[in-house]
Amino acid sequence: MPVALDAHPYDALLLLSFGGPEGPDDVVPFLENVTRGRGIPKERLKEVGQHYFLFGGVSPINDQNRALLEALRKDFAEHGLDLPVYWGNRNWAPYLTDTLREMAADGRRRVLVLATSAYASYSGCRQYRENLAESLATLQAEGLELPRVDKLRHYFNHPGFLQPMIDGVLKSLADLPEDVRAGAYLAFTTHSIPNASADTSGPVEEHGDGGAYVKQHLDTARLIADAVREETGTDHPWQLVYQSRSGAPHIPWLEPDICDHLEALHGAGVPAVVMAPLGFVSDHMEVMYDLDTEAKAKAEELGLPVRRSATVGADPRFAAAIRELVVERAATESGRDVRLCALGDLGPSHDVCPVGCCPARAPKPAAAGADSPYA
Numbered sequence: 001m002p003v004a005l006d007a008h009p010y011d012a013l014l015l016l017s018f019g020g021p022e023g024p025d026d027v028v029p030f031l032e033n034v035t036r037g038r039g040i041p042k043e044r045l046k047e048v049g050q051h052y053f054l055f056g057g058v059s060p061i062n063d064q065n066r067a068l069l070e071a072l073r074k075d076f077a078e079h080g081l082d083l084p085v086y087w088g089n090r091n092w093a094p095y096l097t098d099t100l101r102e103m104a105a106d107g108r109r110r111v112l113v114l115a116t117s118a119y120a121s122y123s124g125c126r127q128y129r130e131n132l133a134e135s136l137a138t139l140q141a142e143g144l145e146l147p148r149v150d151k152l153r154h155y156f157n158h159p160g161f162l163q164p165m166i167d168g169v170l171k172s173l174a175d176l177p178e179d180v181r182a183g184a185y186l187a188f189t190t191h192s193i194p195n196a197s198a199d200t201s202g203p204v205e206e207h208g209d210g211g212a213y214v215k216q217h218l219d220t221a222r223l224i225a226d227a228v229r230e231e232t233g234t235d236h237p238w239q240l241v242y243q244s245r246s247g248a249p250h251i252p253w254l255e256p257d258i259c260d261h262l263e264a265l266h267g268a269g270v271p272a273v274v275m276a277p278l279g280f281v282s283d284h285m286e287v288m289y290d291l292d293t294e295a296k297a298k299a300e301e302l303g304l305p306v307r308r309s310a311t312v313g314a315d316p317r318f319a320a321a322i323r324e325l326v327v328e329r330a331a332t333e334s335g336r337d338v339r340l341c342a343l344g345d346l347g348p349s350h351d352v353c354p355v356g357c358c359p360a361r362a363p364k365p366a367a368a369g370a371d372s373p374y375a
C-alpha cells in the first residue's frame with residue numbers, strides 16, 4: 001500500500017466543465033444555455049449548430065470528462081488519496097447546481113474545484129466562479145447547508161499538463177513526410193477571445209498590458225517548443241495563433257486565425273505545419289471542427305501538409321498532476337509550507353483569484369475567490 005496522501009481540509013473534488021449536447025435534440029437547447037445573455041449573433045449560432053449536427057449532434061466533451069473522472073479516481077486510489085470526485089457542468093447535464101446539491105446531501109463541507117480550463121480569462125475562470133455562486137445561491141434558497149468551495153490554481157505550466165502535449169507534437173512531427181519534417185513550423189492554437197477580455201485577464205497588476213491570457217499561453221508554447229527542440233535537435237519556428245472566434249465582426253478578438261496563419265505560412269514557403277491546440281484540455285468540438293475539419297480543409301486546398309497534435313485528455317500524467325495540485329493546496333490550506341510545482345517564466349499561479357480578476361462586462365457575484373460572498 002502506498003503511504004496515504006492527505007486532502008484535509010478538503011472532502012471532495014468537483015470537476016467543473018462546459019458540458020455539451022449528447023444527441024441532435026440537445027443541440028438547440030444547449031446553445032440556448034451557452035448564449036443566454038451573451039449577445040452572440042444568430043448567424044453564428046446557426047453555424048455552430050451545424051458543427052454539432054455534422055457529428056450527429058454529439059459533443060465529444062462529455063465522454064472526455066467521463067474518461068478524465070475515471071483517470072482521476074484510478075490515480076487517487078493508486079496513491080491512497082481518499083477523496084471522492086464529482087462532476088458538474090455549466091451548460092448541460094449533469095448540471096452544476098444538481099451536483100452541488102448532491103454533494104451537500106452527501107455531507108461534503110469543503111470542496112475543491114477543478115475547472116477544465118488551464119488559463120486565466122473570463123470564460124475560463126471567472127465565469128465558472130459565477131456559475132458556482134449562482135448554484136450556491138440556489139441551494140441557499142432551498143435551505144441547504146452550503147459547502148465551502150475553493151478553486152485549484154491555473155495549471156498551464158504544470159509539467160503533467162505539458163508533457164503529454166510535448167509527446168503529442170513529437171508524434172505529429174514524426175508522422176509528417178520525412179522530406180518536409182525538419183522544416184515544419186509549429187502553430188500553437190487557443191480559443192480567441194475579445195481583445196478587451198484578454199487585456200483585463202488577470203490579475204492585471206501582475207501581468208500588465210495584454211493581460212494574463214496571452215502571457216500564460218506564450219509561456220506554455222515556449223516550454224513545449226523548447227522541449228521539442230531538445231528532443232529532435234531541430235529548431236521548429238513557432239507562433240501562438242487563435243481559433244473559434246465568435247461575437248460581432250466589429251468587436252476586435254485575438255488574431256491571427258489559424259486558417260489565415262496557414263495561408264501566410266504557405267505563402268512564405270513553409271513546407272509543413274503541426275497545429276498544437278494547447279488552449280484546450282481535450283478534443284472539444286472546437287478541435288474536431290475548427291482544426292480537424294476546417295483548418296485541415298484549408299491546408300488541403302493549399303497543398304500544405306499539416307498534422308494536429310493531441311490534447312492532454314485523460315492522460316495519466318495529467319491525472320497525476322491534478323493529484324499533486326490537490327495535495328499541494330490541501331497542505332497550503334492546512335498552514336504547511338509547500339513547494340509549488342510550475343515550469344516557465346511566470347511561476348505558480350495564485351491559489352485565490354484576487355478582487356477584480358478577469359472582470360465580467362456586467363459584474364455578478366463569483367464564488368471561490370477573494371471577492372466571494374460565500375465563506
Ligand SMILES: CC1=C(CCC(=O)O)c2cc3nc(cc4[nH]c(cc5[nH]c(cc1n2)c(C)c5CCC(=O)O)c(CCC(=O)O)c4C)C(CCC(=O)O)=C3C
Nearest residue numbers: 018020038048059060061116117123124191193246284285
Ligand atoms: C476561452 C474559452 C474557452 C476555453 C476555456 C474553457 O474550456 O472554458 C471556451 C471553451 C468552450 N466553448 C465551447 C462552446 C462554445 N463557446 C461559445 C462561445 C464563446 N466561447 C468563448 C471562449 C471560450 N470558450 C467566448 C468568449 C465565447 C463568446 C460568447 C461568450 O462570451 O460567452 C459558444 C457559442 C457559439 C460560438 O460563438 O461559438 C459555444 C457553443 C465549449 C464546448 C465544446 C464542445 O462541445 O466540445 C468549450 C469547452
Ligand SMILES: [Fe+2]
Nearest residue numbers: 018123191244
Ligand atoms: Fe467557448
